[in-house]
Amino acid sequence: MTARFASALALLVLTTACQSSRRAPDGAIAPHPTASDTARITGADDGSPETELPPDVPAAPEVTAEALRLFGDTAAPSEPHEPTWDIDVHSYETHDRVAYYVKRFAGGARHLFAKQISEGTRYEPMIRAKLKSAGLPEDMMYMALIESGFDVDAYSRAAAVGMWQFMTTTAKGTGLRVDWWVDQRRDPVASTDAAVKFLGWLKDQFGSLYLAAAAYNGGPGRVSRGLTRYADDLSDAEGDDVFFALADTKYLRAETRDYVPKLIAAALVAKDPRRYGLEVEVRPVYAYDSVRVGKATPLAAVAAAVEIPVEALVQLNPHVLRGVTPPADSFTVRLPVGTAERFDSSYSALPDSVRQAFRKLTSRKGETRATLARRAGITTAQLVAYNRALRVAKSGAVVSGQTVLVPTRAVLAAARNVPDPSVERYGSSSTSHVVRKGESLSVIARRYKTSVATLKRLNGLKKTVIYPGQVIVVRAGSSRSSSAVASNGVYRVRSGDTLSEIAKANGVSVSQLKRLNGLNGDMIRVGQRIKVR
DSSP states (O other): OOHHHHHHHHHHHHHHHHHTOOBOGGGOBOSSOOHHHHHHHTTOOSSOOOOOOOTTSOOHHHHHHHHHHHHOGGGSOOOOOOOOOSSOOTTTTTSHHHHHHHHHHHTTTHHHHHHHHHHHTTTHHHHHHHHHHTTOOGGGGHHHHHHHSSOTTOBOTTOOBTTTTBOHHHHHHTTOOBSSSBBGGGOHHHHHHHHHHHHHHHHHHHSOHHHHHHHHHHOHHHHHHHHHHTTTTTTTOOTTHHHHHHHHTTOSOHHHHHHHHHHHHHHHHHTSGGGGTOOOOOOOOOOOEEEEEOTTOBHHHHHHHHTOOHHHHHHHOTTBOBSBOOTTSOEEEEEOTTOSTTHHHHHHTSOHHHHOOEEEEEOOTTOBHHHHHHHHTSOHHHHHHHOTTOOBOTTSBBOTTOEEEEEOHHHHHHBOOOOOTTOOOOTTOEEEEEOOTTOOHHHHHHHTTOOHHHHHHHHTOSSSOOOTTOEEEEEEOOSSOSOOOOBTTEEEOOTTOOHHHHHHHTTOOHHHHHHHHTOSSSOOOTTOEEEOO
């Protein structure tokens, strides 16, 4: 140890000891100065006696200066760091639409926006880690902020679902499971994996993060067609400027034109909330243990095994829709941290009645779904929900001899009241396909019984080159839901609906619908309310 090092170290230790001699009760060093301590340190005159150091000990500022001279910045107190971004926000923060959304997020929407940022703190470490691992900027996490406010149960008018607002087709194209039992669009971890994968595909396709973001919102086909149609107008733009040049053409929908400005504004405000007067609460990080359970395992039984309310388990597993794991295969369930080790023994000790998800009935001749549901002690809607394959004759009677699953009250209590995951509405009135690795336009054309020329026309493609993750429109269609499922027993008729479609979607016969609604013929009108039970 050099003499100068020893001298400086001794000065630091001695000064710290003198300034820390005030002790808290029970002999603990007081962690923070009191108001009077602060006043004396800063030279305020409140009439209190000043703390004096021995005459041979330099004042703290002198020690700091000496330490800084000897050791550099690491020995000096650090100043708070200004936030930095790994996406380009400063080049566009004066753009009129960016400025508009900054003002909105920091103004009238301030309290809601702060609440959404606070919710995002639960998922931020996980999202940033996944983006970084994929080689994407971590600040693209703010896409989830503008998509849903980090709400895992967000549901749009277009039937996009979850934190990252996936449509069913796109979700399945990225590998997510979306069916009657499980909807991983509501899973914050799996949906983030899918969003990162999809965003990476789009970045590879368009070469620009902001074009990729626009394509995430408005569809790759729309962006591709715009770039082709306005190629001459965009020739002078480079990098992320291309998005703003394309937006100026007004070719993109208004929502998509505003998507990137909204993303930039969200990043500016969310990463520097104090500057804009927002109070953000840091929430506990989303963390969990995982265990594999057998098929048709009630969530209520899992919750009982680890001694938590079933509502808490549902929050960890928002993607499990029916209060029970899928009946066809084993399934991974999330548990509170620290509970996985004892789970197997605790679960095995539960009574069989708790671990049982269903009891079984056999349908009888002449029974309808309604009479069968009454015999089972559940509603018709609940009967249909857990017996999707139940066969019904044209007369409306249930085919006799079928095994019928009757969910327990615990299963029904843990079931989520969410729309049918198969429902999908496209504003573009089209059916689409997410390109997978190795697929070509000719392969996709054969699958959908169309031609390469038709696909090129529908998607504005001049060449046959396509990319994994690209969404290809494969068929034009009517702008309507793919399923006419009723809410609370009543369905409102939309354009293009027929009685037969409504009957099929709700598990009843056309004759039953006519009887319930006093209809003599098959004519229905848009907006008409149809009882389905």
